[in-house]
Amino acid sequence: MNDKDIADIFMRLPALVNQDAPLVRRGRWCTTTLMIATGAVPLYLSIVDGKIADITCGPTLMRSWRFAIRADADAWRRFWQPLPEPGFNDVLAMSRFGRATIEGDLQPLMANLRYFKEVLEAPRRAALAGAAA
């Protein structure tokens, strides 16, 4: 999988997240912006009351965001495996081992850490649900 393939999966996040009522409820106090990058490809997300109001695949010059999470395509692919290997089961594990970087103003991330972890893991849950169906 290359950056384009990974970005295409991220572009499915609004559909995966916004219909997940417990997840949206968990993020109901969260309104912020963030950037997720796969390699050199950035995606800009706008969160409003726990829903992904907008996602745009960049790059867009001078686009601002509160915090950013970056990893390469290989790391995101391994992160989304139905049974991820050690070091790729959690975005903080990827950060710990240098496979992801988390930067910017982390307050909105930390105040909603479970929410954002589960947003990032939504494609993995969807794959598992698809396998079980």
Added chain:
Amino acid sequence: MSIAFEPITGRYATLTLAGRPCRVYIEEAGKGIPLLCLHTAGADSRQFRHLMLDHAITDHYRVIAFDLPWHGKSLPPEGYEDEEYRLTTESYAEAILAVADALELDRPVLMGCSMGGRIVLHMGAHHARRFRALIGLEGADHQTPWYDTAWLDRADVHGGEICAAMVSGLVAPQSPKKYRWETLWGYLQSGPGVFRGDLYFYRQDSDYRDRTHLIDTKACPMYLLTGEYDYSCTPEDTKRTAASIPGATAQIMKELGHFPMSENPAKFRDYILPILESIRSKGSA
């Protein structure tokens, strides 16, 4: 009316720790060799409830676990409201020995997880005569910090939520959902600043690379067990530590994370039962 009580008994005692009275909660089950259990940072003794309900263990061991002051059902000392809680090697070791003395335990097996797995190294280096064996779960001689603990105690971040979310990935993906969330409940419930105060010990006051060579495993055997999904105390951290202690054994547990006894009790017993049997057989020899 009949009620199916579990065979776990909990009691309270006031112990003098750091010169101050502290009301401490202690629970236990079983009879035999005392097995004193130490919970992880920011959590409490409930993590060991599955061991206390396992006849394969309680037929031979008196399993005892206590909540450190500030944790679980133990109270913080009087005046806590104006203090910043910080656990240290000195205060942690004192609490362990105080509980062992109060219960008049005869050379218990000491088993701790995470920061409990760290302090067993210190106890092995300086108090080995007090113990029959030492078991370090998710234990190593030091840790490379992997996040800023300031996030754990801030007015603009919910303390319980961030403590649980910070450690949630340390539970292996294979662990049963109900035990994952039971384990995390302990973190969701922790008092403000308590997890961070424990991590003061874990990160600032327990670099034990200077004392692992003092551990005499002939006098007191040492067993280290770490889950393959633990990225806080990594398998490499544990293997490195064991390599610095002649006679210590290290085992990496498949499909387990940082909380083996509470996140997947069935899987953990595959690893812990042989060790407890080995300790028991040596004791009767």
